Amino acid sequence: MNPYQAPLADMKFLLERVFDAPQTWGELAALAETVDMDTATAILDEAEKISRDLIHPINRPGDEQGVSFEDAKVITPDGYREVYDQYAEGGWVGLCGDPEFGGMGMPKMLGVLVDEMAYSACNAFTLYGSLTAGAALCINAHGSDELKEKYLPNLYSGQWAGAMDMTEPQAGSDLRNIRTKAIPQDDGSYLISGSKIFITGGDHDLTENVIHLVLAKLPDSNGISLFLVPKIKVDDNGELGETNGVTVGSIEHKMGLKGSATCVMNFDDAQGYLIGKANRGLVCMFTMMNYERLAIGIQGLGTSQAAYQMASDYAKERLQGQAAGGSDNASDPILVHGDVRRMLMTIRCYTEAGRALSVFTGQQLDLAKHAEGEVQEKAARYVGLLTPVAKAFLSDRGLDAAVMAQQVFGGHGYIRETGIEQLVRDTRIAQIYEGTNGIQAVDFLGRKTTGDDLRTLTEFVGECQSRLAAMTHVTDAQKALITSRFDALLASGEYINANKLSNPALINACAVDFLDAFGHLIYGYFWLLMADRAADHQDASFSTAKQQLADFYLAKLLPKVDYHLAQVNAGDASVMAMAEELF
Amino acid sequence: MNPYQAPLADMKFLLERVFDAPQTWGELAALAETVDMDTATAILDEAEKISRDLIHPINRPGDEQGVSFEDAKVITPDGYREVYDQYAEGGWVGLCGDPEFGGMGMPKMLGVLVDEMAYSACNAFTLYGSLTAGAALCINAHGSDELKEKYLPNLYSGQWAGAMDMTEPQAGSDLRNIRTKAIPQDDGSYLISGSKIFITGGDHDLTENVIHLVLAKLPDSNGISLFLVPKIKVDDNGELGETNGVTVGSIEHKMGLKGSATCVMNFDDAQGYLIGKANRGLVCMFTMMNYERLAIGIQGLGTSQAAYQMASDYAKERLQGQAAGGSDNASDPILVHGDVRRMLMTIRCYTEAGRALSVFTGQQLDLAKHAEGEVQEKAARYVGLLTPVAKAFLSDRGLDAAVMAQQVFGGHGYIRETGIEQLVRDTRIAQIYEGTNGIQAVDFLGRKTTGDDLRTLTEFVGECQSRLAAMTHVTDAQKALITSRFDALLASGEYINANKLSNPALINACAVDFLDAFGHLIYGYFWLLMADRAADHQDASFSTAKQQLADFYLAKLLPKVDYHLAQVNAGDASVMAMAEELF
Known part of the structure; x- marks a missing residue:
């Protein structure tokens, strides 16, 4: 099995060039002195080492051994304890924690990338720290000073x-x-x-x-x-x-x-x-829940990235068949086959756009926490809008990625030692826990979208449209593919909003498709944004790859928006008609 | 866990009313004396008992215990041996085998239904008999008389x-x-x-x-x-x-x-x-491979049916939340929620249309084997056309069904003892072995569709269009949803055919989407066919359910054809553009 390698160049590109993190941080008093791009780079580099060399090696053995329960005690797999000690000592549990109680006070925008690396390295291990950070967040937000002083330092330190x-x-x-x-x-x-x-x-x-x-x-x-x-x-x-x-x-x-x-x-x-x-209590718990929901989306994202690496490495090594149109080789690497490329491009496109969604959501969390006035208020609404999408869409695509990567491996993908089937089994839960993805979708369509009569969604879409219009390195035809679908999305939202009272089953019946349409659409938007910002990247091949991936996304995956909107527009009649006894 | 119950009413409906099996059998000399609807009914009834009472009980324990390998011997899980003995004694391995060598000579149209039940009951167990029947088929088709006499009787008997x-x-x-x-x-x-x-x-x-x-x-x-x-x-x-x-x-x-x-x-x-x-050898092996490919599709179909039963039972029992619009109950069964219904209707629609595909393919196999002249020749081509679709589309929908059913179970679906996650793990391989589904798609688009310049596909579509036109219990608007998409499918096929030589990567890059478009479309056709034939069914609720499921399929799932055709029509440029070193 190839070692995990974090996509550091992509991560830094998103922070620095796509979402202008240094500018955001510089404008926020709480962050201006804490972090700049040099600090962020150093943290990412260190997180990549930890994820690759420390966490990833316990992933496969931990799956085979599993947790045991003996004499009323829970025993984690061999190596977990030692790795956790080093992870905690490195300050990673408290990375985004409140500095007043021993946290490092780093922005979430950076934290999501560190989380992604750890989930890529090992889903199961990373949950322990994630739950701890989430609990600390909740105590810090709602607990008394006494509770904070007593519990936060030892949670942030990982003790x-x-x-x-x-x-x-x-x-x-x-x-x-x-x-x-x-x-x-x-x-x-x-x-x-x-x-x-x-x-x-x-x-x-x-x-x-x-x-x-x-x-x-x-x-x-x-x-x-x-x-x-x-x-x-x-x-x-x-x-x-x-x-x-x-x-x-x-x-x-x-x-x-x-x-x-x-x-x-x-x-x-x-x-x-x-x-x-x-x-x-539910209000307080939701502070933690929202944190965990984003984290679980990132679990799916980390899985996608790990799946991509394994499958693309395999596709470059495995010799089988010849390229269509002939080859000088007796056998070519399977990467030459269109269908293998289709799968790899699909995983890659979902993963990179997913990372953009993750970082953008992290940025809104930072603004909601540290900004003031209208900026803060809007960011808080964006966090509300995007959290269920990040949880559901990232985790759904995580399963897709793992299943597709397994398919690239052929029969070898079904064998445990290859490791790819573990990704399928590990990431499957991300669609279920912290509120099933169906519940995320109902939250998105019911509360976050129609709940304010589409105000936040319309505002968000409007900003995307403005940014699209300002892009200089993508074509008008490419822009039109996105803008026309944003219009269609809002029209479907209006349809749901106009009928939600007379037709109370409508939201629940159409929610998943509405979220899927939104997710596929903003991924298209993110792809154009990335292609635009990469156009003058110092590494020409980096720029080329982004443009080619954007082309693939627009040609092949963006049309799925239409399919999901068609389902939304078909309403709930056919969903609700059949009597219970006929199921 | 609820016991498995075979959908006998649906199975008999397909044979008798949808595909006119008694008429087909009566017209074929080899079958006319062997089977009629009474015989078929008796066999289905008995297969249902065996599947439910004998095979299904070893499914969960066999997954936990697994096969072991000790002293160079393979040991199957407890109970497998005893169940296999009874299964073989019942003559099930040789159900469709050649009567000259001890087989029962039953039509494949019936055999696919028996196979489905066994796969629903236990994927792992059923493979042993399926491989045996496939090997016998190959020996019977290509072996010498000496080999047939020496080996077939003991294969058919299961010895x-x-x-x-x-x-x-x-x-x-x-x-x-x-x-x-x-x-x-x-x-x-x-x-x-x-x-x-x-x-x-x-x-x-x-x-x-x-x-x-x-x-x-x-x-x-x-x-x-x-x-x-x-x-x-x-x-x-x-x-x-x-x-x-x-x-x-x-x-x-x-x-x-x-x-x-x-x-x-x-x-x-x-x-x-x-x-x-x-x-x-490959030509001979393909006799077995094609048999197994259909069988593996049926593995996916059987999984879908089992998944549907488990999830719908759970959805009717599990109390959580209240119906949108209010309820007199403190908590309603989760079946009231639109999203849960959406998932169950989706599984059900794919499963029932999948069964229609399975039976129709079985019918073509019977005609290809027992008919003569043009009827035989056309049926053989239809078998070639439909086998890769049955293998890939049924197994892909099998995974979808298992994953969706697991989602209905929420957190309980991730726990092993519930049994639904086993379906996900068991059926996943069906997309991979006997030729990956990508390879099936290349066979479908490359050899079976463009290989004869769309002759067989056009003929098949033409027959479907004629049957559609003759339906009397579905609306013209419903028919138009299918016919317009058949036209679009053929247009996409023509586009591939016209460009396949100048653009050799085109077929491999677009094959999976072309197969998925075809699959989703013929399922729509099968739904109208079933709704039409069920309209005057003696059980009014049976008729109602078929109509409501057809409505759901047309409204919600059929539009996926457009998505897949859009991908086909986008060609291969964006798939093939990226250089190997950028992956």
Whole structure:
């Protein structure tokens, strides 16, 4: 298996030339002193080394060995602990954390690229740090000063880990039905009792403590509140004390992600602390959820990149058949075959445009966090608009990429030791957890698009159209392919918005196609943006590749927008007509 | 997990009312006395019991336990041997076999339905019998009378099994490069030496002998010949004798199909017998390959049906959220949600139209085998046209179905014990083996479509158009959706045909999309055909369901034809442009 190599040139190109990161950072007081392009470059270079040399080597063995559960303890695969120690020591868990509590304060725009590399190297391992960073984000946003001071430094340093405890057997997508209870105590804390399932990193042997963020209900309330519940109690000096009634019931045996512990967690009068206001837990949890949703999209993106590398390397090495039209060789590398190229170009186009979406969303997160006034307000809305798209579209394309890359390998792709089938199994979950991609789509079409009568979508599209108009290195014909479809997208959105009240099933029935249309369309926009900005790149072959990939995307993949809009425009009648008993 | 239940009503409907099987059978001398609708019904009913009660129960345990390899022997999972004994005793391996040698002589049109049920029940188990039936078919078509008499009865009875030995490490899709040698002996036999990989059912403990069909080269020849090589020699009385230099090197550890042995086979001066003419082995092997290609399509179809049943059952049971527009229930079954319905309707529509394709292809096989004159000649061409489509399109939709069904299960779908993720892992290989789906597409567009300058395709489309015109229970608007797209398909075919010589990469670059366009389009045709023929069905709800599914297909899935044709029409320039070093 070839070692993973991060696409550093592409990453730096996106930051510096496509999204003008140095300018954004320079304009934000919180970032101006923290980061510039030199710092960012140094961090990316170091992250690439860590991902390639430290994380990637535990990926295949960890899949074969898997997590085990012995004597009520969760044991991660060989090597995970040592790698996690080095990863944490390098400060990577706290890369984007609040400097006031020991984080490095780096912009998310940079963080998404570091995350992508780690997910490319190993999906399962990277989740542990991602959950920890997400938990810290939530505590920092909604927790009391006391909780922040007590927990954040050890989370950012990676000494402790975080977990998100929401799902119960009867409460998955619908959290109204959770039964975990929180009983108030005289000292201001709560006693938490209940059982949670599907808890990623719910327990493990990587850190000495796991800090759970638990959704529970107060007595006589249907509202949902959020609590911080440490596995081991932390005393006033920040030292670890007694155990806290937090135990693992079992671990799940899954399709993939075998190095990641998915736990049934039991809370038995465990001491917890309210985060945010009572009965407002979902709002707080969504801070973490949105963070994780983007992270899970990036899981799909990292998988796509890893899949591309493996498949393109194989296609250049594997000799089989001859080029159409004849060849001087007895056998040519399979890269000569149009269908193999089609698959590789497809993966590559989705992956690079996906990275653009990831970085752009990261940029909006930075603006929403650090900017002010209208800029901040608009960025916050863009984050809302783009987060479900990033989660769903990146993870859907992640599966596509892994499946297509596996196809390039032929029969060898079905054999475990080749490693490509692991990508399929590992990335499949990204379409499901943190809210299924169907739920992301309903959020996108229902809340984020028609929820404000298309105001944010229209504004976003308008900006894209303006930028398109200003591009100087792409043709008018290319621009027209995008602009006409933006018009069609808005028309479909208007149709849904105009009929959503009279026809309440419409949004749910058409949401996935609307999101897929939007995703395919903005990828086309990103491709023109990248081709335009690469036109005068110092490396002529870099520029050529971007133009050729953009051509392929526009010719071959952009038409999928029309297909998805046709489905949206066909409405919900045929979806809803059949009676339950006929299914 | 719910038990598998075969869709018997749909199967009988296809035979009797959609494709007029009794009439076809009555007109063919070889079948007129053998089978009528009563016989077919009895066979289907019995196959459903066997599939549900005998085969399905070993599916999940077999996946967990897998095949093992100990002391150079392959051991199938617990229960496989006992189930195989009963399956063989029931005569199922020889269902469509030649009655002269102990087969039951049933039509393929019926056999495809029996195969589907078995694959729905357990992919891995069913392969053993499928390979055996395929080997028997090849021996019957090309072997000497002596070989037929010696081997066919024990293959049809299931006492011995068959295997197909083609691939070598350096010769996968491109069989020119095989190195296995065959040295002629004085007694007319050959000594075979070489190593083969990826041999499904290459060895196992289900039968006392395995009959290998091995591709090898004669001395000083680049031609490829086919040899029958028994694992254990068979003496002149048909008794088993000495071992024959056929050993298992290892078994593969795979993504799925864990109950199916995938072997490295070593032949060391193994005694073999030429099948067909020297240097014409590929032609003979293709008899088996074409059989297996349809069977592998049916593997995907069976998976789709199993996936649909599991997901629709779950969607009716799982309570989560409320129907859009409000509900009297605290929580509704998730079937109320438009997006869940969208996924289930999609799986159902692909599955039922896929079954129609399978039965229609089976009918053409029966006509090609038993009819005479022009009817036979045309049917043989239709078999050639439809086999790569059935293999690729059914297996591609099989993965789609399994992935979508898994999505319906949410997080539970990622857990092994639920069983749905096994379908994803098991069916994934169907897109790869027996010729990757890319190779099927090149066969379809290169040989079967443009190979005769669109004669067969045009004839096939013309017949579909005539049948469409004659339908009385569907609207003209519905017909127009299909007929206009048939015209567009032929236009795209003409474009490829007109440019294939000047532009040799065109076919390979556009083949998959052309096949996908054709598949989506004929499914639309089959949906109208089924809706039309169901209109006066005695069960009104059966009729309603078919109409509603047809409506959904036309509204939501048929537009995908346009997307794929747009890709075809975009040609190969953007696919072939990028230099190798830029990948």
